């Protein structure tokens with residue numbers, strides 16, 4: 001459930017009519033709901049009640065400072081995958097003991113940054129990375145808690161570009177080599193083994209891959225303990241999918257996912273860390289755009305919007321489906337017709353949907369892309385020198401711009417033309 005509902009014939013973001021925001025900030029823009037973000041964190045918290053746990057919000061899904069700060073205020077930690085994300089976490093006031101550093105290619109500089117600023121644990125993904133971290137930590141005279149990301153060779157049954165738990169993927173070390181690798185890590189100066197990390201992919205709509213992966217992690221925990229390692233934490237990653245297409249069968253709920261956690265690893269006495277991103281932020285956001293033109297093509301009708309693939313890349317990148325709804329509630333019984341929904345960017349791939357059934361729309365009408373709160377603004381670019389879209393946060397009846405649209409002048413001045421040219 002989200003907090004973007006029709007009321008009095010118009011779409012609201014919590015208690016604010018969406019056209020009011022459009023009038024204040026211009027289109028296109030992203031809008032996020034505090035109530036939805038909060039609700040999603042609570043669902044995981046409630047689902048894991050009774051088990052020692054920390055929700056480490058995967059901020060790659062939506063790393064706006066205001067969103068990260070809200071996560072911290074809700075008691076969550078964060079999962080970061082770059083120096084930039086680490087800096088965001090610190091700037092938002094998240095204490096080091098709630099920051100998990102993941103990622104397949106952490107640089108020595110990023111490692112140093114985390115060790116200086118404080119980190120709960122660093123998830124290691126390869127032997128060269130272990131050696132690098134050991135060197136960095138030892139040179140700084142500190143010991144850092146680490147988990148090793150294991151690749152369980154489980155098919156997450158999701159889009160191939162966002163599956164991470166098969167042996168052909170670049171992530172983690174093969175689970176079959178865990179014993180040997182843990183022995184190596186334990187012998188390295190500056191590293192303290194505290195747990196096991198796993199993350200098998202994103203937008204999972206089936207719980208079985210989780211069951212399979214977490215059962216393997218449970219067996220590995222017992223094995224590594226028998227080999228003398230103090231496994232006290234399990235980082236189970238993120239990946240739980242959201243209902244992009246309302247007509248499809250609903251994906252599992254966070255509570256059902258948490259039940260799988262409980263069943264598979266709940267009796268090991270470990271502190272559980274989970275790293276949801278999309279489930280927390282996805283349905284907490286809309287991308288709102290305006291119709292520039294309705295163009296009649298040969299046998300097709302194009303709805304040309306002022307938002308484009310540079311603002312929301314998921315449809316062109318993964319063929320992803322986003323629900324598109326008019327901001328003015330369609331009258332009951334109105335006829336729907338197929339539209340190709342496109343942006344103004346000079347690529348045919350700048351297509352959000354083909355043959356999408358929509359009610360009659362005309363120039364200047366507002367439309368909203370649902371489920372755009374995760375992997376939306378964070379993946380945006382300024383391709384075609386289209387300014388990054390502003391982001392707005394709504395809480396009850398108030399809203400604020402949490403990232404402003406840069407002016408053309410700011411964009412032009414950001415580049416530096418050498419004096420010698």
Ligand SMILES: Cc1ncc(COP(=O)(O)O)c(C=O)c1O
Nearest residue numbers: 058199202238239275276277278
């Ligand atoms: C290590 C790690 N943790 C957590 C996530 C968050 O995934 P999601 O947004 O699907 O929950 C990702 C992205 O897939 C990831 O790579």
Ligand SMILES: N[C@@H](CCCC[NH3+])C(=O)O
Nearest residue numbers: 060162202203314374375
């Ligand atoms: N960017 C992807 C998700 C990637 C998950 C990152 N580990 C998407 O939009 O669906």
